[in-house]
Amino acid sequence: MHELSMTAGILKAVISNAEENDATEVTEVIVEIGKLALLNPEQVKFMLDVLSEDTIAKDAKFVMEEIPIEIKCKECGYIGEADNDDLDHYAPMVECPKCENKLIEITNGKDCIVKNIIIEKPDD
Ligand SMILES: [Zn+2]
Structure with a gap:
């Protein structure tokens, strides 16, 4: 599924970036999704919430911004x-x-x- 692999990639980037910066917690993540990226922002947000359980980003607020x-x-x-x-x-x-x-x-x-x-x- 397209959304799932993209979302896993997004989360991996977020976590490695947070760890590189000695973060104890990720509080907010802003993701830009182009309208032609063929991703459903609602689904991506949902999957980020699910996939981030048990990670440093578990309490993060995921904000989706659509790019025209x-x-x-x-x-x-x-x-x-x-x-x-x-x-x-x-x-x-x-x-x-x-x-x-x-x-x-x-x-x-x-x-x-x-x-x-x-x-x-x-x-x-
Ligand atoms: Zn023209």
């Missing part, structure tokens, strides 16, 4: 957000909102990254 799709149209030169309100989550077909061309370059919205991790340290 940004494109560059090869036909008319439009640069900006794609109109993706009706986008099928699992089979997205992105097109230029100006000329409806599908010959576009996607410049943002494909990635799923850990944006910020807030930790507790022994001395805090």
Whole structure:
């Protein structure tokens, strides 16, 4: 399952980062999910809550931030957000909102990254 492997990867990155920084606890994790990353933010959040049990991040608050799709149209030169309100989550077909061309370059919205991790340290 796509979400599960991505989520396990996110959590692994969070935990190793926290351990490198001598954290006693992870309090908050902000995850950016591009709308084209083909991940359901609700499911990712749920899995993070489940998978983080028995880890340093067990009490962390996981915050999902959706990143809009940004494109560059090869036909008319439009640069900006794609109109993706009706986008099928699992089979997205992105097109230029100006000329409806599908010959576009996607410049943002494909990635799923850990944006910020807030930790507790022994001395805090
Ligand atoms: Zn266009």
